[in-house]
Amino acid sequence: MEANKYRELRRMIVEALKRDLIGPDYNEQDILNEPPTQAYLTGILHPLDKEEIEEDWEELSDSAINEEEINQNDNSMADEAVEKNIQNRTKKLKKQSTMGIRFYTKREEADFNVLIRWGKYEKKEEIIQDGRKKVLYVRDTKEEKIPFNYFMLDNGKKEFLVAEHLKLIIICRNIKNTNNLLFSVFLRNTSTNKGDAFFQVELEIFNKEGRAIFIAENIARSNLSGQPFEEFIYRNKPTFAKGFGCAASWEAKNEKQAYRLKTEFIPTHEVSKMQTELPHSQKYGAIPENFLSIKYFSEETNQQEVIARLNNLADRYEEWINSLLLHEVAEKDEAKQNIKDCIFALHRIRNGIQLLNDQKVFDAFMFMNKVMHIQSAMKAFSKNKTSLEEEMQKEHFNWRPFQIAFILLNLQGIVNPQSKEREIVDLLWFPTGGGKTEAYLGLAAFLLGYRRLSAEKEQNFEKDGGVTIFIRYTLRLLTTQQRDRLLRMICACEYIRQADPEKRFGRSEYSVGFWVGGQVTANNLKDLKVSNYRDSKSVVSEYGRLKKQIINCPCCGASKSELICKILPSEDPDIEKEGFRIYCGNPQCHFSNTHIPVYLIDEEIYRKLPTVVISTVDKFARLPWDEKTAALFGKVDRYCERCGYLAKGEEHPSSHRNPKASVYPVKPFYPPELIIQDELHLITGPLGSIYGGYETAIEELCSNLLENGEKIKPKYVVATATIQNAAEQIKRLYARKEMKQFPPSGLEVEDSFFAKEIPIEEEPFRLYSGVCVSGHSMKTVLVRVYAVLLQFTENLKDDPEHSKFLDTYRTLIGYFNSIRELGGTVRLLDDDIKKRLQIITNKYKFPSQRYIKKYRELTSRIPSYKIPEVLGELEREMGNEELDVVLATNMIAVGMDVDRLGLMVVTGQPKQTSEYIQASSRVGRKFPGLVITVYNPYRPRDMSHYQNFKGYHGRLYHHVEGTTATPYASRARDRFLHAITVALLRLDNPELAGNRSAKNIKYTDLSNIRKIIEERTLIVERKNVDDTLSELNQFLDSWIKDSELQTDLEYHFSTLSKQAIRNAINKNRLLRRYSERELRKAEKPTLDSMREIETTSGLKLYDREWWLK
Template sequence: MTMNKPIASEIRDRLITELRRDLVGPHTPNEEISDRPSVQYLTGILYPAGKETEASEEDEHLGVGGDDAGDESENQVIFSQTMYPSAIGLSFAVDQNVSKLYVQVDYGIYKRSESSSGVTWKRQQITESIIIIVNKSSSVSLDHGARLEWSVQPYLHIITVTISLVNRNISPFGQQIDDDLCLFQPAIRVMAESGERPFSHRVPLGTIPDDPDLESYRLLYRDSYEFAVGHNCAVSWGDVVNENCGWLQTWIIPDYQLQMTTPNAMDGLEMSALADAPTPADITIRLQPLLDAYALWIDQQHAQISSLAPPLHPIAERHIVRCRQTLDRMRSGLRLLQSDQQIFEAFRFANRTMLLQRSYGTWAEEYRRIGSRRSSPTMAGTWRPFQIAFILLNLEGIAQPEVTDREIVDLLWFPTGGGKTEAYLGLTAFTIGLRRLRGEINGHRGDGGVTVIMRYTLRLLTTQQFQRAATLICACEYLRRRDTATWGTEPISIGLWVGAGATPNSIKGDDGAEEALKKLYSGKQLHEGNPVQMTSCPWCGEELGPRSYSIDTERERMIISCPRKECEFHSPKGRPDRSIPTLLIDEDIYHFCPTLLLATADKFARLPWKPQTMALFGKVERHCPKHGYLTSADEHPASHRTAKGEPPIPIRHCPPFLPPELIIQDELHLISGPLGTLTGLYETAIDVLCIRPGERGKAIRPKVIASTATIRRAHDQVRGLFARDVQLFPPSALNAQDSFFARSQPLDQQPGRSYVGVFAPGRSVKTALVRVYAILLQVGGELMADYGPDVADAYFTLVGYFNSLRELGGALRLVEDDIVQRMKLLSIQRKKKLREISAEDCELTSRIPSTRIPTILKQLELTGGTKGSLDVLLATNMISVGVDVPRLGLMVVNGQPKASAEYIQATSRVGRRLDAPGLVITVYNWSRPRDISHYERFLPYHEALYRHVEATSVTPFAPRARDRALHAVVIAMARLLKENWADNKSASRFDPDHPVAQRIWQQIQQRVDVVDPNNRSEVDEQIKLLIDWWVKMSDYHKSDLRYQPNPYQKSATTPVLIHPAEEERPGGSRPTLNSLREVEGQSQLFVRWEE
């Protein structure tokens, strides 16, 4: 390493500098270039007034074909007779006492000259200073056809001023762009007399009434200001004191460095010490200082309220009350550890398993990354204060199910990459341990069954988190195997419950796991239904190939064995009790009831279709030693024959398991819109199925926790989804930058992620993307060659983010051709070695087979330039959540995403390492008004990024949602609550007067009263009509009625209650969703040609 080797943040800043030089220029103040400057540079050009864009630029759209959820149409500027930009400007407000302002205008002109060596263009810098009188609108002529114009508008006690730099040259009609008449690299700087700060904060025009979030934002972001808005440019400012600043300046390629929010740290939170604590008092000694420090911080925050503006006092007081309530709940959790031995032991179990998870997970990841293995993992793990605080906060709600905390949804609101997953994995381990210790409750077994459900929205997120959660479950099972007297004889396992596109639903059959494995053994590729979902052992990191997966034909289940003989989960003879404790096939999940179930939210649409799903809620009634647990819907012989002379294996009746104790909803912000609405409706059934009777007959619901990094109006969303109240953790106090548990770091101590805006009016999006990708890729390769991967690798792989598949489809061809050609030109201009790039395997979208995703994620982890590494990855919103590849540091966003939450989540995929801060370049589309607005307000938008997160909508009992799915919810509850109504042949047994039917009606009514009381009468009427329809179908068809069609019968004559939504079926049955993403009905389009 040389003495002058830069750090990663300096590499990042050099990329920004090179990007500006290439897109705007100049390389030197008096440069001389061979290309026309309007060709050399992309943006920052003021053209002669009235110059129309060329057709080739106007009509060239990026993207072809494809379909995607993000492909919704959007308002765009009409292209007809669109002009090249001839002006930039800014608008701002000054106090009415301000009489004059000082304006400095800078721009460059290029003069053409010819010589024997060819045509060249020489730059001339022009700088002019003007004093404007702020009492009337006026203008002044500048050099080379430029003009400075300003308009003045008095309003109450302020004056609104707009200043513009305009190119007033006239270009001859019909000719190409005359570079002699253009102004390049324009800038306007506005100041007052020395020491004055005349520019006032632009107050928002209004707020939504009764919006508590906006009230809180007034307090939390009181130091974030907007002093000006740009016109065809962005604006920066400086010398800020209170609500005024001393200067303003236009900005062609703006950038903003976001402060990194990091969790705080404290001594004494080592997992090993908490796991080995001999007494509850030892736990208190370690955790009490955290609670005391938080209490002191709250007092300090409260003391500062008097220094705030009086209108903010009530808001601040409310915030402090929430902080104290949070502290009280944490103290209650700590007291429980002192008073209940089982809770204390479960807490130690959680710490021990999390220590193993952290240690073995790091050990395995290191082996996967470098290919060599240390002899054993280093046992080390420490809680971040917010993680252990969140666990203490929820102990009472989990351990004492009849307290009010049980009914609260605790929402872990923390920036991406902060460690939310470890917090709820710790709670998962505690819940599993406590249930095993307590055993049977009110006739329900606690030694097995689904204990925790984790729900996600995207398959990529689910499969990625599955690996981390699987390591925790391996740790739990590791401890159980060594102490079955304490933790039970039932294995602790994890299940992955996702669509058939990812994993097979069954063992047997043409689409089953057995046939899929045979194809994989023979070297064939599977595009869907691949049982090989784990590519490495979660315990030791050893590679898992198809041969690591096998079918136990006797037990009819799939076994996964680590091929490394020394591994705890190596099972040479396919013994389930020694294998990796994972269940990936739906049939296995129903029969062996995984302790932790990871599922996609839309998988719960299977409830009305698959009565065996009742096993997920503990409703089992028999146990087969070979085939696992059976429900009332399972047809199974009473015994199995054995070898000659031996008694048959009996199938024994068994008590049900307790239903799930804990539901974890990750990335809550994604459960919105149509998906959120249907999820909220199906949640009616899930909630009821999870209820168990408590003492004195009180219904015990599961504890629900959720997590997100971006949400607004959480109370409304949680009420719509779960019919519960919500509490955010950590609660805000007085400032968005400090919640005690996380603080924004000063940039001079910790560089943050940099955001850069590129806006090229008059140029096609294709041209802009080619120019941006090419310079970043070429310079990234140069920096890697000069300084090596330890500082430059983060900026070697470029992640391209697109709002739709249509746009991404066009970019794929650009990477293959246009970008490569541009890079060749850059290498010549820069006199540097050309970087060779590959477009192979560079897509991560919903159209990629599930089987390819693990490979792509593994390729992303490879150091740039090594075999198999990726130069470019083009992705849609599939990457915006859950993808955690620490080495990624460079992203280009094509157009402002429709939601700020999506923008935050997507761009947070890069720069997750503290020593390699990310770089995000947004290429704005000048034909979209929203993109223009975000560019012109670039600085204030990014300065208070989380403030701009939009509220989400969840309306589960809206009329269209009820029409689409209410019948499915009623049928699901009926089939899964009443044993002899479950089987497909039992559809006619439904009795509207039975207590179960009455309970279904009452549960829906109670939920509507909480979620949407205004629709109560309409819902009552619709349920009545549903029951009448079911009764009439039963009376007419009697025992011939079925719930659903037999998939092995092609005849459509059998009367059924429900049929797949994509099919047509006569006879009064109702189309029913197989996935909660199937929201819109299909329409057919017929084209008729007429002569």
């Protein structure tokens, strides 16, 4: 019932948009007080410009045939060229005088009717009461049906005069080597008289006998590609027609034939939701309720009971795979490969289940489930304000089948580091909002438990402590939101560890480190102390930033104002600082007596070595600069009672006074074992190339060399909802030859057993709609669209039938492809949109007007500490000072998870389909969503997507572009090759660690570093091996020569100030930042962030006679 209400509301919103932009339906009366060209923006065929040259229809139809080539190459057009093209074409905004549709039929079935509808407005005058004249515009609706068959064609073309100045043109082309025809049906206003326009124009095409004669594009053109099923798993999502100057829709009999086609100026298409519940099994029946309950798995101590339940899941999957073997397409090569992948996934799942017979593995499995159960109880405790103990008695969370299957599938690679599965990069591919995060956090929790349970005193490495997992993201917003999820999970781990009487999970705390840029959190503890470089105001500001990072207690939900932040030993800005801790102020919370296990300052992360480090990918550019980062990889040899762990080779006093603190030797920690990379599709282009280069050092530093010479590498798990050519991308980034996607595809994209599309008739999900208006500026269109959408909920707020469902559509998210475009809309919100809201309230006689009271921005321009504040405001529901509008760029494309949001306007087609999917998936996560895309008619790419609106949205994931990264290409090597060489040598060799130890290179064996980089390059880009080794040797030779010539060679010292430059006169360094002045030619400019391109130049404006002053 509720689903139908949301469905109805979305339909009403789209109808309101059509009513305002196109006009009422053809069977309604329409009387206007203003000229229709002012009242309506689209669905209009304007008269031709007198200067307009008659278009060559033959050429137009040929361009329709070759459209695929345009679509494939539209990304290759340089942005600058496109923008110039737009500027030239929009100096005079050309109005649309033509529209049409193109489709395919077989030659013998080319027999159809063309139904044309349009409206003409007649200007009338009437005398009102005081004798004044009132001008009205009254619509006269027309309809004409024209029959056509193939034999009417004259040289492939036929024209009909539908009405005065309204011409129908039908053009036909043969599809080479087939019996199929491509028809292009156009309607054109041939008038040159100003104001002689046709409104609400529609075309419908159908067979007079109602037969399904229109064939899918992939079938009609299959012989051209040489592959009858070019996109095998998308074969059930066909495209039957495309628009020209409009969009096309259809009514289909099946995936091969349609029986009615129609043009639309505001098209819609609803994408289906993926169901994660298991399908009904013929053999095993329906899956019982709470069958995959984490509470059950966290409490059941009978191994065989648990194994039997998990085997039932595997049995169901096997039954489904067997059903694929009986499918009519099972003998196709594509089908065979997909089935083979499914069988291999099943084999790995069964191996994971088998491992649970081992007591330690089973205990770690129970630990994982207990962690996930307690963190779910904490989340409920935060909302319900009960008690944690009370919430722990309830059922909160059931594993989705794909989540527990993914965990089981990865157990072999975690438990047995020497197995071949350790080398597999597992790609968790699942639609946005499906629960990927819980899947990889569950795997992380298993490893956190297993590592501690398998710790033994006689080992060469210490497993009770040290960084165990790296979780990496690409954007600040994503890192902030995922940190909060991860922190709750780590709090649950620590809760269990502290409560365990046997101390099976170690004596070192479970904790999380937030390792991000200095713009978010402090890099060093000295930043919290007044010095020559930092005044008290800066220190207070730094405190403030730290305190804003955690806005709620992860355990009980206590607000930021209730959290107690402590600077150790005190907040006195003149005292040396030892740490930063956060406690909960709620006395009923577990973390009121012990600190919330999170570290926010880089220096503390290096000293405390949190169990999980969450970071942005570019933070790893710090490796060559700071020897302390070696500690993150377990390379420690001492422990200071005041400071914490010390990296091998790090300079540090042997003891402290006031207060007294000793330094004693310790075993190194076992290196990090799991690297999780979320949103893999964002690791592309220049960032991907640099990232892939630094990954050489990261993987090597995370590796463990056994006594027999075998190298144990870390396990990689990557996740995304949108990626193509993943295997090639993963090979280039991680130098791993084997990648496995989970869940593997079945025989159709709609069904992979673990995820199955729910028919939209059963459950609405996310409705997309498109608006494309020629002859008007984008500014005008946005004003009209925003006003209609904002006013809609205001009209129904007192309607008892709909009011409780309006919150989903109350806050409008405006998505933009650039900050420049967004900035223009900020001005519109302050002026034009407010005026338009007043106009439509009066025009349509709405009961009340919507006022824009609060809007926010989520872009790279806002400081990091404000992100959580805006996210908090987005949670406010209608009537609780909710936000009216949030304007955003691609910062929100991943990671903004706010359940209540359901309305978005995307301005311009994003450059990549993956970005479009990710951005639009921010709405409609919990309740059915609506996404309106406003296309720019003067951008060829926008028009291409608009004209193929239904086909494009029907197979969105098929259109995801392949990602590219070329880590060992020449220009990429210039950026990272010397940096990773320094990182590997410095962090792996204590004698090279200290800043003044760069001169020791001449005593170091360099054969291993050459071997590491050669082996990596052979896998990633074999053709570049010789050039890479040559450049590596040049750098090493230069470094050795430098160390022999210079008595004092440092890795780095700053020259960002004039005083620093003066101090550097007699000093020498190996590396310099791009922003620093070059002192010697031998210095290597080095990245401090993977996103750096070149230095920034500042401009100062002087008056014309500045030289006289």
